[in-house]
Amino acid sequence: MKLLPALVFAFAVPAALAQSARPDATFMYRGADREARLAQRARQEGAVVLYTSLAPTESKPLAEAFEKKFGVKVELWRALSDKVVQRVVTEAQGRRFAVDVVETNGPEMEMLAREKLLAEFHSPYLADLPSAAIPPHRTWFPDRMNYFVVGYNTAKVQRSEIPATYEGFLDPKWKGRSGLEAPDAEWMATLIKTWGEAKGLDFFRRLAAMKPDMRKGHILLAELVAAGEVPVGLTMYNSNIESLKRKGAPIDFVPVQPVAARAQGIGVAKQAPHPNAALLFADFVLSPEGQRLFESRGLFPASTKVKSHLNNFPFTLEEPATVLDESAKWEKLWDDLFLRK
Numbered sequence: 001m002k003l004l005p006a007l008v009f010a011f012a013v014p015a016a017l018a019q020s021a022r023p024d025a026t027f028m029y030r031g032a033d034r035e036a037r038l039a040q041r042a043r044q045e046g047a048v049v050l051y052t053s054l055a056p057t058e059s060k061p062l063a064e065a066f067e068k069k070f071g072v073k074v075e076l077w078r079a080l081s082d083k084v085v086q087r088v089v090t091e092a093q094g095r096r097f098a099v100d101v102v103e104t105n106g107p108e109m110e111m112l113a114r115e116k117l118l119a120e121f122h123s124p125y126l127a128d129l130p131s132a133a134i135p136p137h138r139t140w141f142p143d144r145m146n147y148f149v150v151g152y153n154t155a156k157v158q159r160s161e162i163p164a165t166y167e168g169f170l171d172p173k174w175k176g177r178s179g180l181e182a183p184d185a186e187w188m189a190t191l192i193k194t195w196g197e198a199k200g201l202d203f204f205r206r207l208a209a210m211k212p213d214m215r216k217g218h219i220l221l222a223e224l225v226a227a228g229e230v231p232v233g234l235t236m237y238n239s240n241i242e243s244l245k246r247k248g249a250p251i252d253f254v255p256v257q258p259v260a261a262r263a264q265g266i267g268v269a270k271q272a273p274h275p276n277a278a279l280l281f282a283d284f285v286l287s288p289e290g291q292r293l294f295e296s297r298g299l300f301p302a303s304t305k306v307k308s309h310l311n312n313f314p315f316t317l318e319e320p321a322t323v324l325d326e327s328a329k330w331e332k333l334w335d336d337l338f339l340r341k
Contacts, residue, residue: 140267
């Protein structure tokens, strides 16, 4: 994910607007009748408006499951994460408050939090989430994870060949056989922070000397690995790999350590026109039921209550705030190492 620092500030919301959000006890309600109360009021509101970057193959089944359970229509708008941010902020600038719930990448959720467009809210399922992934302002929460893993074509590479750590890919036998997703500076930053600067910089300089195949787009890299054009991808989302694997493609992954993980998040708009439906939907997504639905679609739930072989390994969590604040530094280093002509 290539983060443009200017995006954080280009759509700055006036302070007066940010402070105009009404306080609403609904957002923090903790009563034992929470679900019944929210469901009744949500049906009166009639709908919930969701903006998300979640692919239609996952977002539509999620919406349909919510509608079937609660009888509340989900009005779904889907786009890439940067477009989601742009739409939410632009509408707020124009005082057109249409969105109830936002679900997208952690760094983009953090952008909206900084613009004061998300409400602090309670959910009975917050204790199921990894505490390290919950931002201190508590205006959005992790609902699914993306893990950076090593993917490989099972017809071209044996699982036993995959090294236990990334340093193993510096062996000359991997030259011309590995690929990277072009704008994955955040993965590099996480590894360097984990290893320490001296070891980390040395590794990435040596990896750059291997001239890995650079491809733009995690889905594209997964498809190329599945096709055998790139035998091994070092920075792949295991959700993409799992999706192709379930369709019969000759692809699998190994959680080579250290595994960098990025939280994807869900938040409720501070000026949500359907606040009860918004909270009901957020609760549903974070509940074991919603999290199991994610898992059934090849996504990786954030909840510790839903375990599978797909997320049962150690990982190092990226900090969305750090990704935003340090993006220029790491992207320059990445470009100098891997994208320089």
